[in-house]
Amino acid sequence: MPPRSNPKPKATGGGSRPGPARGGPGGGGAGRGGGGIGLASTPSAGHITTVGVRRPGYGSGGNEVDVLINAYPVTIPQANIHHYDVIEPDVARRIKVLLVRQLQDAVAPEVFSPKVAYDGEKNIFAARELSIGSGRFDVSLPNPRASSRPPKVYQIRLTKVQTINPELLQRFSEGTQSQDNAVQTAITALNVVVRMAPLDLAANPASTSKTNYAFDARSIYVNNEVKAIGGGIELWRGYFQSIRPSIGRMIINVDIATATMYKPGPLISLILEFLGQNNVSVLAPNQLQERQRSSISRFLSGLEIITPHTETGREKGKERPKKIKKATREGADALMFTDKEGKQVSVASYFRKLNMPLRYPNLFCVDVGRGGAIPLELCVVPPGRIMKKEVPTELKKAVLDFATKKPKERLQSIEQGLPVLRYTQSEYIGQFGMQINTSGGPLRVKARVLAPPALLYNPKSRVKKVVPRDGAWNMVDKQFYDPKRINRWVIVVYSPKQRFNDTHVANMVQGLQAAASKVGMVIEEKNPICRWENGQANIGQQLLNAGKACFDKNNKAGGPDLIIAVLPDNVQDFYNAVKHFGDIKQGVATQCLRSSKAFRANEQYWMNVLLKVNVKLGGMNLIPEATPVSPIQSIPTLIIGADVAHPPPGLEEAASYTSVVGNVDSNAVRYIANIQVQKGRVEIIEDLKEMVKYLITSYKSYQGAVEKKPPTSGPKRIIFYRDGVSEGQFQHVLDQELPMIKAACEETKTDAKITLIIVGKRHHIRFIPVNAQLTDDARRGNCAAGTVIDRGIGHPTEFDYYLLSHGALLGTSRPSHYSVLYDENRFTADSIHALSFALCHVYARATRSVSIPAPVYYADIVCARAKIHFDPSSVEASETGTLDSSQLASALEAKKKAFRPLHPTQANRMYFS
Template sequence: MPERERIRLQRFIVGVRIMTTYSGERVRKTPRVIKKLSNAGASDLSFTMRDGTTMTVAQYFEKLLNRPLRFPDNICIEVGSGALLPLELCTVPPGQIMRKQVPPEKTKDVLEFATKRPNDRLQSITNGLSVLAYGQSEYVRQFGITVDEAAGPLNVSARVLAPPKLRYGQDSPQPVVVPANGAWNMIDKRFFRPANIDRWMVVIYERQQRFNQQAAQDMIDGLLRGCKDVGMKVNDSNPLVTWQNGQGRIAEQLRAAGNECFQKTKQRPTLIVVVLPDNGNDIYTAVKHFGDVTVGVATQCLKSSKCFRAKAQYYANVCLKMNVKLGGINTIPDPQSVTVLTDPRNPTIVMGADAIHPPPGATGRPSFTALVGNVDSNSAKYVATSHVQGSREEIIQDLKEMAKHVLTMYMRYRQAVEKKTSDIAPSRLIFFRDGVSEGQFKQVLEKELEALKGACAELKINPKITVIIVAKRHHVRFFPKQQGDADRSGNCPAGTVVDQVVAHPIEFDWYLQSHGGLLGTSRPAHYNVLYDDNKFNADSLQSLSFALCHVYARSTRSVSIPAPVYYADIVCSRAKNHYDPQGTVDFSDSATQADDTSQAEGVLEAYRRGFKPLHANMVPLMYFS
């Protein structure tokens, strides 16, 4: 078995409990846990017995079983005690929980199981109470807690917030739109600030038989029509088209295509559109690394199956992403409807921060952190920065430098683009932090808030800071009491706020369901205000959070968490694009594991060294959209 395959198998199988099938001197009824797989086969692994003699594992079991092993060359399992067991003598008892990432081919089944309509979900929760029999538990009784199953679910009063008005380009037939249940459409609307595409090229990584010249031309025509509808100017209606082999060196292929474009037009392309095959994740990573890190050109990837004979709606959605990547702005909240955000006397910067950790079972891999902040007065245009830190550390270590970078970009934009001469520095800083559990709130206040204050002090500015934690992983669900209060999916309507009964008795928190339901039961976001120098009241913070859920550039729907937090989440998961695909850092499931601490630190250092910064061209743009 090749070493890479052995490690891949080890990674999958570590932690699984096994039973041994042989009966001998020590019959064990309790399962044993697999620690790792051996490098060699049973006939090549030797150990010293208590009497000082040396024998191989195969000889030992031949003596124990009174027969030779059937597969003496196969590798062995090492269990916790260090004992080596041949694979043929082990069985895996059924019904074990897999504490690892769900494999891609099983994700669909999990999602189908998880998407229950609100009524069915409520029914299964109610039925589950009698199955779990919480009230009868000895522990619950001793604490004097009773569970009243007959009372049914708790009734709480909720409010539905008015959505913010959204402003599109002045030349739109319909420049202002009011979302209805968290959704609106792009018909008769031009972008607030459309970007221009001077030169572009198309690189296709699908076989020419499957995606031929005609399919490529249809795709180009669809994109040109989509751009025209939203007000984006394309000065090159006949881009260079080239077919490439996805097995080759992607960066060299893209560079060669770029040089060809340069010879034709005497200028570099502004945009590279890449058509990917259905399982082209590796190509995608290489394309993003080339565009965002190596040369600093906007790249837009399309799946061949999606853009083959696609409808206008598809290209409208692609334009939403392309416009912001090229420096445009899709839509802004109408200044009158969100005065908290757009008050000219109080310039406001909104930041979103997140940390992402390696999947269960992976050791030695780092965590990635991201900070995103708006640079414009309308909280619609964002910049991002990401860093590498120790594995599974939740608190962001480099927040001070990251905040300094974002604040500097904000002030530079106000001066250079918005031509402000006074009030360049923000007077309010609203910091949304994602993915922190209740037990870590204190650390956020002690470390991250101090880092923000330190960054402001070093830049000699003094904004009033508000820190809000946004949590989505919790078990609170809301169901409309009357069917007339529900939206089409049976969920509570977008903008539903609950801040009584189920909220904290003395802390400042609320639940906000800011998105319209599509599938299954919607999950509200839980907001906790940890620190508030601005002395906001509940109404203004709730409406501000709801407004920020509407400026997510990729969609014409409000999303479930504020856009800056959503962006921070995307920037974190895109951190692997900063590594050279031809380099030594490996993110695949078969990547090796570090066993001891010193080795893990060495691996972390390697990840830090390999992490390439963004190209200067991409720093002011929303490259992550």
């Protein structure tokens, strides 16, 4: 139920509300520990604290509709939950789970009846207080070897931590309880409880089911639906579940999930498929390049394999998996070790003595740690081993195709997966007094569909204003708001001339010029220089030579304004090199085209190309019309998008990349970017103060030089959209990043009120329309662009909302989750909803609204393109592989030294578009 002391406020003309600042440090009651703003009608609510801003009220704009959410109501337990800390030996998580199961089933069943819920790490939750005595238990696992030696004994210690009264979850959902550690622990406990039944089923050795299971932190995957996609990878369908607090109740969010798995079977077959080879001899060390061996090591690291040859004398199927560390540099016939007799022997000769001669003794081995090396032919990959690595680019489409489902299909798949999650059969859920009601179907909540903003084009256009429909519009009869002129340009073709010849180039030039005239752009040079080049040569010199040729052809009037590079398909290295030597080093705008797309392209294609080219040259494609609810133009506003990009999974890189992108114009459509290098896997933006100072200074400079504002003018509002931050890091953002933003304002003498909003995309909430007539497209069946929900599934006390701002092209649309952490501008719910929705329409590269505000989208792109700031021939431009701690610091310094900042000519342009 909603907080009773927060009546719905009326929106003011400025989209803000008067009063003291809210949120975070210095924000009174809105920050954690701030007190102050309570729920007046609830006696115990005066002390309520929050991480972010307290919800100021609910939105009322737009047309109300009903939608389904992929979540189900959860009945909160009535009895206390007893929390125990588990101190165990330092062993793998899988072994810990087996030890606790053995503890409950065989060692002390009288203590652990009914069974407890264990998270696999440090926490046990029990529905009753345990009589644990001293808390020390000796546990051993059955020895799989036919050996007279006694099994190893592990000592497990349990300590009572706290007793949790689940009533606090009810109070929290009703807005009368702070989100403290006890609340978070109670939520964690319920999540552990709901996971136990499927975990037990999967681990039950007596099960006759042929179904295999795999798990990660929140999902369970089953092999009922599997698709092999090549590269040694297969996909499994799974089910995500997470209990979450919501307004007035607890819910469990259930969604389909996809896991990338190593393809089961002989390890040799897996590696050959990964390499795209079928000849076993290529796995001999003298046939492998070091880059290939490193690539194989990265692919295999962490993979658990079994060695069936060692099952002699064991109970079949009890083989304990071994985890691969890396690939060896030597073959089995050359890799030496010291045997039990103290003699140096090769791996191949060792197995020959065991009467197990190797069929392929010259192939490399896999290192499984502690000096162990196993020949490839003796290794087997069991089913259900999750690959925690980045999927190769060429396979990502296959993953997307497998994971994509339309809303109704997605809901049907979720309902079909409920038996796997075993909510009604779980003894754990029952003994904890929980109920998960799935019989009534998914939750039905109230949503609103916001009106899209009107978008303005050039006054010379036949159509000067457009209102998007279903999140889309087109360029018919419209000219760019501020079209730019191309005086001189060159074309460099890296596709073979027999595939992209003079005729294709002539058609390309004609098509680009015809489209340019329709959108208001003028291309002065009608016959640009075109050169075919070999991409294996020096691309930087090739682009420089093309620029010099353009300079000479035009009587030394100047070099090119634009370089168009026609590239082969799926060659990322070409792209990085062109962007590095063009945008970064030479300061010339570049536009890369795929030869297969530019070949006989239609007018729509060239229109899309010009959307990017125009803003790269400093133009503006459109501006949003000012509205009284969410004005951008009337109050000088700097809108910043910020993101951090970390190394991909499985790669221990030294560096992460941070970016901030902010507007310089009064319409919030022209943006500039700043990117930096920092320590790997650090989420907080370390150089944020200097980066924001750069944006503020650039904003003031543009306002004075271009918009002719007074020299002292600067932003009066800073709206900071932060991407990629988990809920557990919200307080860190407030404690560390917000002070840097304030310091940047102070040092630039900028008196701006700050609003800080987290934009979340990595969640599993989905909207399914109830009425098919209210969808964006009957074929896709998604909710309409502009669907916003701030009731029913939001945070019980904090200012958050879900906004579906785009029309999906494939599958089920993912709404973005916005959490307002700090707000000196006193935005109402309606005004912040409208502002965020409007910013999703100014993304320059498309005539569609996008899923997140344009500056956040741009920041994500800038981070993703960090590699273009490194010379393509340098080591720093490539993945450096696994680094130990002693190498990380020097590697980071090398990265920073090799990082080349953007050329000054491009620094004030949208080179990232």
